[in-house]
Amino acid sequence: MKLYRTSQGPIVESNERYYRLSSEWDGLINHRDLPAYLNTQVAPENETQLANVLAPIGAQEVWAAGVTYYRSRTARMEESQQAGGGNFYDRVYNAERPELFFKSSAHRVAGPGQHVRIRKDSKWNVPEPELTLAINSEGGIIGYTIGNDMSSRDIEGENPLYLPQAKVYDRSCALGPSILLSSEPLDDSTEIQMLILRKEVETFRGATTLAQLKRTPRELVEFLFRDNSFPAGCFLLTGTGIVPPDDFTLQPGDRIEITIGGIGTLVNVVR
Numbered sequence: 001m002k003l004y005r006t007s008q009g010p011i012v013e014s015n016e017r018y019y020r021l022s023s024e025w026d027g028l029i030n031h032r033d034l035p036a037y038l039n040t041q042v043a044p045e046n047e048t049q050l051a052n053v054l055a056p057i058g059a060q061e062v063w064a065a066g067v068t069y070y071r072s073r074t075a076r077m078e079e080s081q082q083a084g085g086g087n088f089y090d091r092v093y094n095a096e097r098p099e100l101f102f103k104s105s106a107h108r109v110a111g112p113g114q115h116v117r118i119r120k121d122s123k124w125n126v127p128e129p130e131l132t133l134a135i136n137s138e139g140g141i142i143g144y145t146i147g148n149d150m151s152s153r154d155i156e157g158e159n160p161l162y163l164p165q166a167k168v169y170d171r172s173c174a175l176g177p178s179i180l181l182s183s184e185p186l187d188d189s190t191e192i193q194m195l196i197l198r199k200e201v202e203t204f205r206g207a208t209t210l211a212q213l214k215r216t217p218r219e220l221v222e223f224l225f226r227d228n229s230f231p232a233g234c235f236l237l238t239g240t241g242i243v244p245p246d247d248f249t250l251q252p253g254d255r256i257e258i259t260i261g262g263i264g265t266l267v268n269v270v271r
Contacts, residue, residue: 001013001014001035001038001137001180001181001228002178002179002180002263002264003028003038003056003143003178003179003181004018004050004053004056004120004178004179004198005053005054005055005056005057005058006050006051006052006053006054007051007052007054008020008051008052009022009024009264010024010025010028010046011023011048011050012020012038012041012042013050013178014038014042017042017047018047018049018050019041019043019046019047019048020046020048021038021046022036022041026058026059026060026232026233029058029060029092029134029136029142029232029233030136030137030232030233033036033150034142034181034233035181035259036084037138038181039157040233041154042064042158042196046134047204047207053111053112053113053176053177053178054111054175054176055106055109055110055111055112055114055174055175056108056111056134056145056175056176056178056179057175057235058106058232058260059231059232059234060103060106060171060230060232060235061102061105061230061232061234061235061238062102062103062104062105062106062109062147062234062235062236062266063101063102063103063234063235063237064100064102064103064130064147064149064167064173064235064236064237064239065098065099065100065215065220065236065237065238065239066092066098066099066239067089067092067093067098067099067100067239068093068098068213068214068215068220068238068239069208069212069213069214069239069241069244070093070211070212070214070238071208071241071242072239072241072243073089073093074088074091075153075243076207077089077090077157078156079153079157079246080159086198086238086243088160089125090236093214093217097141097223098215098219098220098223100169100220100223100224101163101164101247102164102258103167103172103173103237104168104172104173108168108170108171108172108173108269109171109173109174109175110136110171110174110175111174111175112169112174112176112177112266112267112268113267113268114171114174114268115171115183115268115269115270116148116150116171116172116174116268116269116270116271117150117169117170117171117172117257117270117271118150118152118252118270118271119155119165119169122152122154122155122166122168123154123248123249124152124153124154124157124249125150125151125152125153125250126150126151126153126222126243126244126248126249126250127148127149127194127196127250127256128148128149128150128237128240128242128243128256129146129147129148129192129193129194129240129242130146130147130148130192130237130238130239130240131144131146131147131186131190131192131210131213131217131238131260132144132145132146132147132175132235132237132238133217133220133221133225133235133236134179134233134235134240135221135230135233135236135260136233137219137229137230137231137232137233137236138223139225140183140215141146141182141183141218141221142179142181142183142211142233142252143179143180143181143185144179144180144182144218144260144262144263145176145179145180145235145263146175146176146177146182146258146263146264146265146266147173147174147175147235147237147258147266148174148175148256148258148266148268149167149172149173149174149215149237149240150167150171150174151166151167151172152165152166152167152226153166155184161178165221169199170172171271172259173237174266174268175235175266176264176266177262177263177264177265178263178264179263180263185216185217185218186262187210188208188209188210188211189209189210189211190209190210190212190260190261190262191207191208191209191260191261192207192208192209192241192242192258192259192260193205193206193207193258193259194206194207194242194257194258194259195256195257195259196244196250196255196256197254197255197257198251198252198253198254198255199253200255201229202250203254204244204245204248206242206243206244207242208242210241213238213239213240215238216238217238219237220236221236224236227267250270252270252271253269253270254269254270255267255268255269255270256268256270257264258271
């Protein structure tokens with residue numbers, strides 16, 4: 001099953017059919033027996049069409065994990081070497097404790113088809129395609145969606161302490177299009193793909209699989225919920241294994257397409 005948030009309310013997809021739900025979003029995310037409840041809603045009288053899909057987020061916070069792929073570790077070391085922070089990322093990659101940081105509140109998040117932004121005070125900006133965990137208030141993984149962690153590499157590279165400014169700003173995060181509902185881990189062979197088009201011409205294409213993810217989703221959630229509470233649940237971006245070359249930077253008008261098997265494709269245009 002997949003869960004969508006739309007302008008008409010929550011919708012569940014089952015066997016390629018769509019069914020409207022009467023529950024409000026935050027209650028739905030934290031339902032004690034969500035699969036059983038959704039099965040009761042898959043009925044002919046609730047069938048509907050899917051339209052006006054929004055980011056699948058209500059009152060949830062968005063957090064992110066960094067340096068969880070070797071490719072990300074290498075890129076972070078290279079961009080921060082002149083600032084003296086090169087070995088920070090190698091140490092994080094090999095440490096027991098992961099890098100976790102606040103990414104976004106709901107009002108900053110872009111949904112499918114909406115614009116993402118690049119900072120006006122940055123000259124080196126990239127998208128970061130990431131498997132994203134949907135987590136309820138009790139720390140249970142209820143499903144998976146696609147996240148785009150927009151990042152200003154020159155700002156973070158100037159000084160690792162500038163991470164919040166490189167990562168957190170209006171429309172620096174995108175989520176969607178659906179939440180693939182499952183409490184089980186996705187297969188390691190699950191592929192993450194990213195395509196960037198500039199004036200309808202391919203300018204970058206990359207792919208990785210979850211087999212390259214160093215830390216398990218459950219491990220990341222356990223650290224996130226240590227001495228921390230999320231009354232409405234939260235989302236956790238699990239890091240990126242796809243990094244464009246150093247001479248690439250996003251430009252206004254670029255189209256970013258991120259695809260994860262079973263979830264769908266998240267499309268956003270840079271503004």
